[in-house]
Amino acid sequence: MKSNSIIELKSLSKNYAVGTETVKALRDVNLIIEAGEFIAIMGASGSGKSTLLNILGCLDKPTGGEYWLDGTNVNSLKRNQLANIRNTKIGFVFQSYNLLPRTTALENVELPLLYNSGVSNKLRREKAENALEAVGLADRMKHLSNQMSGGQQQRVAIARSLVNDPVIILADEATGNLDTKTSFEIMSLFQELNQNGITIGFVTHEPDIAAFTKRNIVFRDGRLIKDNGVKNISSAQIALEQLKEEENLQEKLELAYAG
Amino acid sequence: MVGRHSQISKLLINQVDKMNTLNLIKVAISAIKRNKTRSFLTMLGIIIGVASVISMLAIGEGSNASIKEQISTMGTNLIHIQPASRSRGGVQQGREMSQTLEVQDADFIRENCDKIKAVSPEVDGSGQVIFGSNNWPTQIISGNEEYTYIKKYDVASGRIYNSQEIKSAAKVCLLGQTVVDNLFEDGVNPIGQTVRFNKIPFKVIGVLAEKGDNTFGQDQDDIILAPYTTVMKRITRQTYLRAIVMSAVSEDEIDTASAQIEGAMRISHKLKDTDENDFEIRTQQELMSTFGSISEMMLVLLGSISAISLIVGGIGIMNIMYVSVTERTREIGLRLAIGGKGNDILMQFLIEAILLSVIGGIIGVGLGIFASNTVENIMGWPILITSDAILLSFLFCSFIGVFFGWYPAKKASALDPIEALRHE
Numbered sequence A: 001m002k003s004n005s006i007i008e009l010k011s012l013s014k015n016y017a018v019g020t021e022t023v024k025a026l027r028d029v030n031l032i033i034e035a036g037e038f039i040a041i042m043g044a045s046g047s048g049k050s051t052l053l054n055i056l057g058c059l060d061k062p063t064g065g066e067y068w069l070d071g072t073n074v075n076s077l078k079r080n081q082l083a084n085i086r087n088t089k090i091g092f093v094f095q096s097y098n099l100l101p102r103t104t105a106l107e108n109v110e111l112p113l114l115y116n117s118g119v120s121n122k123l124r125r126e127k128a129e130n131a132l133e134a135v136g137l138a139d140r141m142k143h144l145s146n147q148m149s150g151g152q153q154q155r156v157a158i159a160r161s162l163v164n165d166p167v168i169i170l171a172d173e174a175t176g177n178l179d180t181k182t183s184f185e186i187m188s189l190f191q192e193l194n195q196n197g198i199t200i201g202f203v204t205h206e207p208d209i210a211a212f213t214k215r216n217i218v219f220r221d222g223r224l225i226k227d228n229g230v231k232n233i234s235s236a237q238i239a240l241e242q243l244k245e246e247e248n249l250q251e252k253l254e255l256a257y258a259g
Numbered sequence B: 001m002v003g004r005h006s007q008i009s010k011l012l013i014n015q016v017d018k019m020n021t022l023n024l025i026k027v028a029i030s031a032i033k034r035n036k037t038r039s040f041l042t043m044l045g046i047i048i049g050v051a052s053v054i055s056m057l058a059i060g061e062g063s064n065a066s067i068k069e070q071i072s073t074m075g076t077n078l079i080h081i082q083p084a085s086r087s088r089g090g091v092q093q094g095r096e097m098s099q100t101l102e103v104q105d106a107d108f109i110r111e112n113c114d115k116i117k118a119v120s121p122e123v124d125g126s127g128q129v130i131f132g133s134n135n136w137p138t139q140i141i142s143g144n145e146e147y148t149y150i151k152k153y154d155v156a157s158g159r160i161y162n163s164q165e166i167k168s169a170a171k172v173c174l175l176g177q178t179v180v181d182n183l184f185e186d187g188v189n190p191i192g193q194t195v196r197f198n199k200i201p202f203k204v205i206g207v208l209a210e211k212g213d214n215t216f217g218q219d220q221d222d223i224i225l226a227p228y229t230t231v232m233k234r235i236t237r238q239t240y241l242r243a244i245v246m247s248a249v250s251e252d253e254i255d256t257a258s259a260q261i262e263g264a265m266r267i268s269h270k271l272k273d274t275d276e277n278d279f280e281i282r283t284q285q286e287l288m289s290t291f292g293s294i295s296e297m298m299l300v301l302l303g304s305i306s307a308i309s310l311i312v313g314g315i316g317i318m319n320i321m322y323v324s325v326t327e328r329t330r331e332i333g334l335r336l337a338i339g340g341k342g343n344d345i346l347m348q349f350l351i352e353a354i355l356l357s358v359i360g361g362i363i364g365v366g367l368g369i370f371a372s373n374t375v376e377n378i379m380g381w382p383i384l385i386t387s388d389a390i391l392l393s394f395l396f397c398s399f400i401g402v403f404f405g406w407y408p409a410k411k412a413s414a415l416d417p418i419e420a421l422r423h424e
């Protein structure tokens, strides 16, 4: 066990009772995540990725095994204590953004801090502004969430997940609703955040996207079957530039054909 | 390293355990603002409920107060004796036919009852009054010189008849304002003129001050007042009285006064111990309490109707809060996921419900006052807005906010965050 591990799972399992049957969504999962990692969690549909992420995010409790988060054994915590952990140590990014509609970006980002009475109004505003700057939306703070593009909305959601200085950001198919170009932009943002020391756990189906992370773990039928470091990490920034070049070329070609 | 930070984490957990209520209010307000139409619709039930409570109570209280005031203008120490309506040979006889009251009864009471300040016989009749080419159907009422004092009539101009004129059954009269208006052209002074009532000429010696309508909607100014002797001798041609009217020395002495009167009347009518009274004593206070209880009943009725509308408003709040819990399931899931506790969600929804009903209540109070004043101005009904009515409806609607907000809020707070986030 290394000294800077922030998450440790020991033979973790999760069962769901569906009627008379038991669905074993996770079986005997052992995993250590260290500070500064960028992990892609992969696997076929129904393999247990979301289940794992929900447990990591303290939204759900394991059936068996142990879960240690930042020195706390989460198994023993009550509903309200789990809420506090989520509030102070976890940042969530969802596939469908989950922003409050008709609410400014700034207010959306402030939301987690509203549930923390230890944060003053002034500090809350400051932190939210910083988080929005970090995701490149400094000039969109007062915009309403429902007047933004999907990519911008997801940026706001990422800012919201950053605002409480979490131990880890957990994202479940955060690029699932976005087109390739915007996905790359979001991944580029995640890479940048990770370079600044933020730990990220990222569920995805797509190998292209997983290639931007540092470590890939793969699930099948609730078991962790593969755990690799990524050898040649691609830069999302470079991928994005290539994509743009291709698009330009495409446009020129089309113009040429038209002309 | 696992376990090393556990002290710190515990400290952290305790520190953030209490969610700032102020923050929750902020959250609730922004949720209300975000859903303006829905918030307004939610409030509408309460607005209408409170406004109707206030205006119904204002109308009820207003008519209650004005009835009481009108009755008291007829004199609060007034006591009235009428002939008893009794059956003879199985036939119920009307009051007019029972001829039991005579002038000597009035004299006997005057001499023997020290709790009585003034006594007058009362006789009346109806007919046509004519002046020049104008004629007007009206009523003649009559008494002695104390009659105006007992029945709270004031003489606006001229004078009341004197004892000499009573004794001689003089053909003099005073006119009510309505009669004056209908007989005389503007600017003609009625005093000194001669009018004819049922063909008998009366000299006008005075005009009565205006009194307005009484409780029963009768115009109290549509009368002619004359000495009772004159009316008995020349108009009704009877020796019997319609009533004897009296003033007790004070309002507090009314009950003792009526007891004295009853004793005196039984002696005057030479009734044996086994005989029933052949007369009835009525006090103004009885009348007042009869009418008071009728109008209070109406008040209760109006109050309950509007209370029902408030409850319907409350159910509206519950309905919309309930729907909004379903509609906002994802929002609730998100709030739970980013660290909102079940209790925070409960409080947020409850505060929303309370804010909506309190704001709705304030608007409702304003609307209710406005509606009451409009009713007063347009319909001319008397209204009375009491602070009790405002307080009552206001507290009631806050209570409704809590009561009907509780269940949906409780439901929201118990949601599972994962389920809620997955909700479409």
Ligand SMILES: Nc1ncnc2c1ncn2[C@@H]1O[C@H](COP(=O)(O)OP(=O)(O)OP(=O)(O)O)[C@@H](O)[C@H]1O
Residues within 6 Å of the ligand: A016, A017, A018, A023, A024, A025, A043, A044, A045, A046, A047, A048, A049, A050, A051, A052
């Ligand atoms: N609340 C639940 N009740 C019953 N079974 C569940 C529940 N949640 C998940 N499961 C089951 O657990 C297994 C793992 O589901 P999970 O959502 O973790 O898969 P996933 O890897 O995220 O799939 P996808 O890529 O489609 O999102 C599935 O078989 C699923 O049916």
Ligand SMILES: [Mg+2]
Residues within 6 Å of the ligand: A049, A050, A051, A172
């Ligand atoms: Mg999933």
